[in-house]
Amino acid sequence: MITDLNVSIQQLSFKNPVLTASGTFGYGIEFEYFIDINRLGGIIVKGTTGQHREGNRYPRMAETPSGMLNAVGLQNKGVDVFINDIYPKIQHYDTNIIVNVSGSSIEEYVAVAEKIDTLNQIPAIELNISCPNVKQGGMAFGTQCAAAEKVVRAVRDVYHKTLIVKLTPNVTNIAEIAQAVENGGADAVSLINTMLGMSIDAETRRPRLSTITGGLSGPAVKPVALRMVWQVYHAVKIPIIGLGGITSATDAIEFMLAGATAIEIGTANFLDPQITLKVIEGMENYCQRHHVEHIKDLTGALLIETNH
Amino acid sequence: MKKYVQDFTVIANEKVNSDYFMLTLQQEAPLPEIRAGQFVEVRIDQAPDTFLRRPISIHDVDFVQHQLRLLVKINGTGTKHLSRISNGTPLNLVYPLGNGFTLTTGRALLIGGGCGLAPLYYLAKQLKQNGASITTIIGTRCQSMLFGLDQFQSLGDVLVTTEDGSCGEQGFVTQHSIFQQIETFNFLYSCGPEPMMKAIAKVARQHQIPCEVSLENMMACGIGACLCCVTETNSGHQCVCTQGPVFNINDLKNY
Numbered sequence A: 001m002i003t004d005l006n007v008s009i010q011q012l013s014f015k016n017p018v019l020t021a022s023g024t025f026g027y028g029i030e031f032e033y034f035i036d037i038n039r040l041g042g043i044i045v046k047g048t049t050g051q052h053r054e055g056n057r058y059p060r061m062a063e064t065p066s067g068m069l070n071a072v073g074l075q076n077k078g079v080d081v082f083i084n085d086i087y088p089k090i091q092h093y094d095t096n097i098i099v100n101v102s103g104s105s106i107e108e109y110v111a112v113a114e115k116i117d118t119l120n121q122i123p124a125i126e127l128n129i130s131c132p133n134v135k136q137g138g139m140a141f142g143t144q145c146a147a148a149e150k151v152v153r154a155v156r157d158v159y160h161k162t163l164i165v166k167l168t169p170n171v172t173n174i175a176e177i178a179q180a181v182e183n184g185g186a187d188a189v190s191l192i193n194t195m196l197g198m199s200i201d202a203e204t205r206r207p208r209l210s211t212i213t214g215g216l217s218g219p220a221v222k223p224v225a226l227r228m229v230w231q232v233y234h235a236v237k238i239p240i241i242g243l244g245g246i247t248s249a250t251d252a253i254e255f256m257l258a259g260a261t262a263i264e265i266g267t268a269n270f271l272d273p274q275i276t277l278k279v280i281e282g283m284e285n286y287c288q289r290h291h292v293e294h295i296k297d298l299t300g301a302l303l304i305e306t307n308h
Numbered sequence B: 001m002k003k004y005v006q007d008f009t010v011i012a013n014e015k016v017n018s019d020y021f022m023l024t025l026q027q028e029a030p031l032p033e034i035r036a037g038q039f040v041e042v043r044i045d046q047a048p049d050t051f052l053r054r055p056i057s058i059h060d061v062d063f064v065q066h067q068l069r070l071l072v073k074i075n076g077t078g079t080k081h082l083s084r085i086s087n088g089t090p091l092n093l094v095y096p097l098g099n100g101f102t103l104t105t106g107r108a109l110l111i112g113g114g115c116g117l118a119p120l121y122y123l124a125k126q127l128k129q130n131g132a133s134i135t136t137i138i139g140t141r142c143q144s145m146l147f148g149l150d151q152f153q154s155l156g157d158v159l160v161t162t163e164d165g166s167c168g169e170q171g172f173v174t175q176h177s178i179f180q181q182i183e184t185f186n187f188l189y190s191c192g193p194e195p196m197m198k199a200i201a202k203v204a205r206q207h208q209i210p211c212e213v214s215l216e217n218m219m220a221c222g223i224g225a226c227l228c229c230v231t232e233t234n235s236g237h238q239c240v241c242t243q244g245p246v247f248n249i250n251d252l253k254n255y
């Protein structure tokens, strides 16, 4: 039996459910030495804004138990440089190249989405309303239902391909936010972005990040991410892309069982630049062992005992 | 330059002094081209607190026997774990990373303190091959922390400063009397604590001598993907792991 690894998000088809998370995989080019990019289900490139952004001051990273904090702050050269200089270098990849669209105002999100809409080889955007590392905008749009719905609707009006909206875990009720985003016209949601955290050096009595607080990622956040995917799966009809702390095929399968259609791998790319391919192979292996013909059948296939 | 992720085998782990140790790693396949100043990202398995890889400079390369040597200071949990690693253990490396030093053919002055000596040995060897003449200043706290004299002496002149005066001249490296004839050198290279490199940069600028320093910013990926390791340069934030770790002082904002 050969397992069919294909999954789809509305019209968009993926050769397997494994994508790379924004901000952890550069533009794919950085990983060409280590893997064949064309074997991935998709790559989500670095957060892209209307203008060039320098990002936050160093230090931007602190290691934490089973994870890390980052405070990069959306450093990127802006959407025009992406289109003119970077896109020509990556458009030949035979995989779904998705742009993570970020901004500080509705106008900025709309302007970036409109420009990306014109690129033939970009079949989808991931709207980042969940970055904890910028002063204005970012996460502010992702923590209130009305604001989330509004920005999604504004982008939906100008963007004609697959619109994925990335949610922040820094909310009290993730299901409500997901519903607001669905109402705004999103084709799918991805979750989670990083969790707001902090690290202190007791010896120097100083915070380890220049921004004092930053975003937590890696295995430390996995149980929270899994719980949120499960909650959102029961709250919305649109597909879910699950992420947060995935470092193995087993982790990826768990996210699918909780309700994810596809998954993203982030921080684990730093530990092993070949992890994505290992996860794809491991997922295929799991399907063989469990006699799963179509991997998409795993989505939401969690078994829960009920006492009748 | 192509980068690799590969398993090496630890074939020697020697204690240098109470703070430092030297690892010799080998692999079966021939090594790729490696430039002086480049580094590896080591994965430290079985160290529960060590989540990310650790960046370590390439101290020496033996292309004939397919060996790398790393000079490491015990700094925290990860390096402590590495210091206890036994022969035969596999170590996974991503390498060779970063840009590397520019090689002069003239009179080179190498200035290192502590684990800053790590990249300077392979640099000295490469410079020698390139026809340069080499003088190295090694700075340490006291005589008991001094190491590496013989290997550098086989490549050129070696000068020593110790903070307590127990060996060589007393004081910091930048106080060594050789700095009175600094204009006789064509190129300065330095790696070590930031205040030391900044002091050297100041001298280099006064005398208009080309000078490169190697930075040790905190890194998560080592391959230009996370943008965590940036330093401020004249062209904005640049990644130390790909645009560096070696920078010409004229490109750095704070030097």
Ligand SMILES: Cc1cc2nc3c(=O)[nH]c(=O)nc-3n(C[C@H](O)[C@H](O)[C@H](O)COP(=O)(O)OP(=O)(O)OC[C@H]3O[C@@H](n4cnc5c(N)ncnc54)[C@H](O)[C@@H]3O)c2cc1C
Residues within 6 Å of the ligand: A063, B039, B050, B054, B055, B056, B057, B058, B071, B072, B073, B074, B075, B076, B077, B078, B079, B080, B115, B118, B119, B215, B216, B217, B218, B219, B245
């Ligand atoms: C390009 C580069 C080359 C390096 N080459 C060498 C080398 O050849 N030999 C060597 O001994 N060390 C080298 N270092 C420093 C080495 O990476 C750190 O000492 C090591 O990561 C500490 O890990 P740990 O788990 O032992 O310490 P941790 O427990 O993580 O931390 C202990 C202390 O080390 C500091 N530290 C952690 N990571 C770094 C880092 N990346 N750079 C500087 N300080 C850090 C922390 O701030 C903390 O105070 C290099 C660093 C870089 C960026």
Ligand SMILES: Cc1cc2nc3c(=O)[nH]c(=O)nc-3n(C[C@H](O)[C@H](O)[C@H](O)COP(=O)(O)O)c2cc1C
Residues within 6 Å of the ligand: A021, A022, A023, A024, A046, A047, A048, A070, A072, A074, A100, A128, A131, A166, A192, A193, A194, A216, A217, A218, A219, A221, A243, A244, A245, A246, A264, A265, A266, A267, A268, B226, B227, B228
């Ligand atoms: C260094 C770093 C940079 C990131 N940059 C972005 C970004 O630009 N846009 C975004 O939506 N998420 C960004 N993220 C969040 C990740 O895409 C992902 O949501 C998060 O890290 C959780 O997944 P993980 O545990 O697999 O890393 C970044 C994460 C890290 C560690």
Ligand code: FES
Residues within 6 Å of the ligand: B218, B219, B220, B221, B222, B223, B224, B225, B226, B227, B228, B229, B230, B239, B240, B241, B242
């Ligand atoms: S350490 Fe990730 S970009 Fe330099």
